[in-house]
Amino acid sequence: MTVPPLRVAPCETATMRTRDGVRLVASIWRPVEGGPYPVLLMRQPYGRAIASTVTYAHPSWYASRGYVVVIQDVRGRGDSDGRFDMLAQEVADGADTLDWASRLPGTTGAVGMYGFSYQGMTQLFAASSRHPALKALAPAMLAYDIRDDIAYENGALRLNGVMGWAIQLAAEGARHAGDAAAQEALFAASRHLPVNGAVPAWPDVIGRFGHYGHYPDWLDHPEPGPFWDRISPRSYLAGVDLPMLHIGGWFDGMLSGTLACHRALAGATSTQKLRIGPWVHIPWSRRVGDVDFGPAADSAMDRLQLRWFDHWLKGIDTGVMAEPDISLFEMGGGRWRDFAAWPAPVPRALYLASGGLAGMTPVDGTLAAAPGAPGEDRIVLDPWRPTPSLGGHAGYPGGPIDRAALDGRSDVATYTTPALARDLHLAGDVAAEIACSADQPSHDLSLVLSDVRPDGRVIPLTQSHVRIDRAAEIVRVPMRALCAKVAAGHALRLSIAAAAFPAYELNGGTGARGRAARAVDQRVTTVAIRHGRASPSRLLLPVAEG
Numbered sequence: 001m002t003v004p005p006l007r008v009a010p011c012e013t014a015t016m017r018t019r020d021g022v023r024l025v026a027s028i029w030r031p032v033e034g035g036p037y038p039v040l041l042m043r044q045p046y047g048r049a050i051a052s053t054v055t056y057a058h059p060s061w062y063a064s065r066g067y068v069v070v071i072q073d074v075r076g077r078g079d080s081d082g083r084f085d086m087l088a089q090e091v092a093d094g095a096d097t098l099d100w101a102s103r104l105p106g107t108t109g110a111v112g113m114y115g116f117s118y119q120g121m122t123q124l125f126a127a128s129s130r131h132p133a134l135k136a137l138a139p140a141m142l143a144y145d146i147r148d149d150i151a152y153e154n155g156a157l158r159l160n161g162v163m164g165w166a167i168q169l170a171a172e173g174a175r176h177a178g179d180a181a182a183q184e185a186l187f188a189a190s191r192h193l194p195v196n197g198a199v200p201a202w203p204d205v206i207g208r209f210g211h212y213g214h215y216p217d218w219l220d221h222p223e224p225g226p227f228w229d230r231i232s233p234r235s236y237l238a239g240v241d242l243p244m245l246h247i248g249g250w251f252d253g254m255l256s257g258t259l260a261c262h263r264a265l266a267g268a269t270s271t272q273k274l275r276i277g278p279w280v281h282i283p284w285s286r287r288v289g290d291v292d293f294g295p296a297a298d299s300a301m302d303r304l305q306l307r308w309f310d311h312w313l314k315g316i317d318t319g320v321m322a323e324p325d326i327s328l329f330e331m332g333g334g335r336w337r338d339f340a341a342w343p344a345p346v347p348r349a350l351y352l353a354s355g356g357l358a359g360m361t362p363v364d365g366t367l368a369a370a371p372g373a374p375g376e377d378r379i380v381l382d383p384w385r386p387t388p389s390l391g392g393h394a395g396y397p398g399g400p401i402d403r404a405a406l407d408g409r410s411d412v413a414t415y416t417t418p419a420l421a422r423d424l425h426l427a428g429d430v431a432a433e434i435a436c437s438a439d440q441p442s443h444d445l446s447l448v449l450s451d452v453r454p455d456g457r458v459i460p461l462t463q464s465h466v467r468i469d470r471a472a473e474i475v476r477v478p479m480r481a482l483c484a485k486v487a488a489g490h491a492l493r494l495s496i497a498a499a500a501f502p503a504y505e506l507n508g509g510t511g512a513r514g515r516a517a518r519a520v521d522q523r524v525t526t527v528a529i530r531h532g533r534a535s536p537s538r539l540l541l542p543v544a545e546g
Helices: 059-063 090-101 118-127 146-151 159-177 180-191 204-212 215-219 226-231 255-264 301-314
Strands: 012-017 023-029 037-044 068-073 107-116 134-140 244-249 272-277 326-330 335-339 348-353 366-368 375-381 412-416 424-438 443-452 458-468 474-486 491-497 525-531 538-541
Touching: 012 090, 023 059, 037 059, 037 090, 037 118, 037 301, 059 068, 059 301, 090 107, 090 118, 107 118, 107 301, 118 134, 134 255, 134 301, 146 159, 146 226, 146 255, 159 180, 159 204, 159 215, 180 204, 204 215, 244 255, 244 301, 255 272, 255 474, 272 301, 326 424, 326 474, 348 491, 348 525, 366 412, 366 491, 375 412, 375 491, 424 443, 424 458, 424 491, 443 474, 443 525
Parallel strands: 037 068, 037 107, 107 134, 134 244, 244 272, 272 326
Antiparallel strands: 012 023, 023 068, 326 335, 348 366, 348 538, 375 525, 412 491, 424 474, 424 525, 424 538, 443 458, 443 491, 458 474
């Protein structure tokens, strides 16, 4: 029987003090009658009125289902006092907020947390405090390791996404400080990212106002180390054992973080469930890029979260615990596939081959079940007209955008299977091993795996990007995980370029990066891709049962 929604009282504003005396501000929605009710808490840096409504139902919806919903501005953001220190403040402040929220009038003292992106990470930091009031989490689309899941991908700076997010947060920092001129300049820059200046990764607006945000520090720490350890959830979660509903998206830039967090907690005694849809970071919709994934791809995460929290915070048997621990949306199949554990089939190899013209025509490069005769393709990166980024998890707009025209460029080498005789199902991790070299000290490889449709469209499934600063016979490139069906009559294609700009900082061939990477120093770079029995470049696929 469907229970009618409860009436919700007008939103109220409440404040608390942290252990060091800083005032934090929250909005609270609660049912008018009855109670006491459990608390659903979200802590976020974008102004609490937004409340992650770009992906979730409004807090009043959850309140009408029997919760006291608390949306809090983190320190130094929104209306909260104090200095914002990107992620470093969230362990202590999260614990203090749990203590306060669990004692609010009309509550049971039990707290669950939800939210995506930064709001997902604040859940993990709060969980590290092991506060007894916190009973369950629903972290979505988050970074587990800030460097590897947001800032850098296999050593390459995610220029477009990192700069865009940094400018947004710096603009809020300027607003919070009352610097209207800085806020206006940063807002203007956010409308068209300034990535084509004398130093592409260090535009003038960042030089003037970057102190309001984290971007200068991120740019100056390209290597792993204590700087990243201090702000990464992975550094704080040892021994944490709480039920978590992990939510991710195949085209979300932080998919690696969602999977790493789920994998790290897989040994916990508490339940860890994982759901990955065909979504970008924002929004969670059936229509992503150039693809309509069908009605099954519409987000049902609000109702799933409600059932999740009803189980853990109210003790109601919602059936959620009887459902499989892992459910992955199958792109191209229009359905959700259930797994008892992360799929890890023995990889099936497809080997690159060509007549040396894989960069000139899409019919020359092939993917085959065995290595062929020795061969080589050469692609030339011209910094004046670098290979552009298109969709995916790091480009904007993101998602599966038809790249048929992009694959027609001579600086993109393509390798394609014959049309498939039967449906091919893929589920799990993807990797490539590429034998390559360059005529400059440093170069990049950008790889995209696509579904080539009979109508000529080339729809990306997964991708990766890597910076190579040393000579290597074969470079192993971990690609992003997927779950996909490639239908009979379609083909698979691996596209390889030496750039994907501005999604990733352009490698000028010198090895310089960040503030030191000047446009005037960029060099034309020729990359040789070798294949055949002596240099078996290959794609490694997780072929699954249908």
